[in-house]
Amino acid sequence: MIAENYKEMLNAKSVIRELFQYATDRGQEIGYENVFDYSLGNPSVPVPQKFTDVMMELLQTREPVALHGYSPTLGIPQVREKIAASLAKRFSIPYTMDEIFMTSGAAGAIAHALRAVSVPGDEILTFAPFFPEYNPYVNLTGAILKVVPPQPKDFQIHFEAFEEMINEKTAAILINSPNNPSGIVYSRETIAHLAEILRAKSAEYGHDIYLISDEPYREIVFEGVESPCISQYYENSIMCYSFSKSLSLPGERIGYVAVNPACKDAKTIIQMCGQISRGIGHNCPSSIIQLAVAEVLDETADLSVYETNMNLIYNELIALGFTCVKPGGTFYIFPKALEEDAKIFSEKAKQYDLMLVPGDTFGCPGYFRMSYCIDTEKVKRSLTALRRFVEECYPKR
């Protein structure tokens, strides 16, 4: 018999995917260059040339049986060593390869981290607005995702609500900063206060509460903004990293789990990830991709376009009278809609060929997300459409 729970999931449609499909269909009609598609979060800048050069060199010079051979369960040792060294240097934390586990992107990293520090029935807390894939990521492990309501003033953590929701069943907190969909970056104060609460609650409940950080946007941080490293603030912390956005290679599925060396079970957790892999069929990212990424660890694609786009959009939104927290990073912005129901707002925007994702799907009704990983030239043209949309649909403001 086929498994009904997965079958039922087929009926739940993704708002983002549907909007993207609409944009694609509309593009067939009027030309995709005329569709202002802010629906999807796909990098729009190329991978650094050095990555391509390293791939070519590996293919030309390495003995194929070794190059394409099995990676050890935890990842290729020299790759894990290089990642540890890069993190150690950058964050002044003594990472070694024993705290690094190679994964198929951040999704793979979170799948392992969650299973390592929770059991079915445990609760995992996250903060709205949040990436909606956290629902299946968490709930399909058997643990239960609980969403702390947002703090719309600045989209930092709503600590009062958080303290009401944390309880003895809480196994881990899952955060995402720089954040999809809000673009905000948690401040030092936010992380420090979160760590303080987690320490107190761990002591009160008599078990460690883990802090799992989903960090695909770690490198996309704008001028004057600082993105604090959670491992500098809290011992029982696990970073789930992906190279998808920093290097613009989301299709190559490469990332890692890095457990804080200060966590007393750090090395055990990494070893456990190898066991978890056996159950979920992972067995490491591609060997050649691991080897190539290891040579460009401290590089990024040219990410400056995202800040250029953000400034253009943010300034226009403010000029048009939107309420909007200025993003500190990512390629997302999350303004308040001009009417209570963001779904209706988003529907009206489609008439102007503007694809805006209603915030309901991110646990934050009344807001909408724009993914501005598109050409700056197109951003500029879209602002005219945005102005027309606002002036015609919301004239009395």
Added chain:
Amino acid sequence: MIAENYKEMLNAKSVIRELFQYATDRGQEIGYENVFDYSLGNPSVPVPQKFTDVMMELLQTREPVALHGYSPTLGIPQVREKIAASLAKRFSIPYTMDEIFMTSGAAGAIAHALRAVSVPGDEILTFAPFFPEYNPYVNLTGAILKVVPPQPKDFQIHFEAFEEMINEKTAAILINSPNNPSGIVYSRETIAHLAEILRAKSAEYGHDIYLISDEPYREIVFEGVESPCISQYYENSIMCYSFSKSLSLPGERIGYVAVNPACKDAKTIIQMCGQISRGIGHNCPSSIIQLAVAEVLDETADLSVYETNMNLIYNELIALGFTCVKPGGTFYIFPKALEEDAKIFSEKAKQYDLMLVPGDTFGCPGYFRMSYCIDTEKVKRSLTALRRFVEECYPKR
């Protein structure tokens, strides 16, 4: 708190890995060329040159944002189409891309297939001798692996034992032919009789019983042997394929699930695999690897060395008086040990620098596995050691 079940798994040592480690350490002492390491099943021949050429061409000619962009959840459509066309042509079964789901090798394929057709508490039956990773593969889904005892005469299926063990809780049968560790290939008669029983039992229990076939060795079949395609015999069948062995690229993690088009839920199961992925963090194999493999679907590495090695070893084993079923494919052979306890037999063989894996780990005590994916020249030298081992340790036979 860390998850105790995964932590406990760290205490269970892999016999195969330990033997490989011993071989590596011994190699440091006497030179690895003098260690007759039959422990691991790693391909020993290079990937076809065309794969490397296609990879280079993709890197040189494709626009990087598209080349390294997200693969759709089910895999890149043109890759799925090409695989379907190749299977359709080869097996005269009308596969379309709607029956194909791209995975990270056979391990990933099995992880999805098991979750699609069973729920926790269900039973999955497999046949000894069997690949020991089926234990974590199955048991960590929440289903229960039950092992049908072997039929040592020819290592085809022990149908009497099977019919005693199949029951209302049986959700699926997991087979592996050509087989690791025995090297045998299930005959047409075996598959046809298995299909007949499954149809009768599905009717009796009032639910479909699925046949899941783990087929990484599909292309490694020796002269005069035919490997029947399960989809020609049984409707509710799912093939889990890997390119690891046929193309010699186990580290690149690429394979697929192919559901029989004759299965009434085929398209639903493929769609469900996309949902299952969200829970286990898969999100497709590497994009560039998918695109490259699609160009060499009907090629293989030069697999002839495995048959050469098999014949050398088989003939020597028979000459030395071993009981052994002649392999029909793979790069494994599974003779009966010369004393009751294969672990003691294997331990003695180490004195002759022969690494032989005791059959206990494959659910078949009293036998041992040799993985002959090594240079033929080394195989020849190893036979002298084998003869000495047998003559000195088992002189009275």
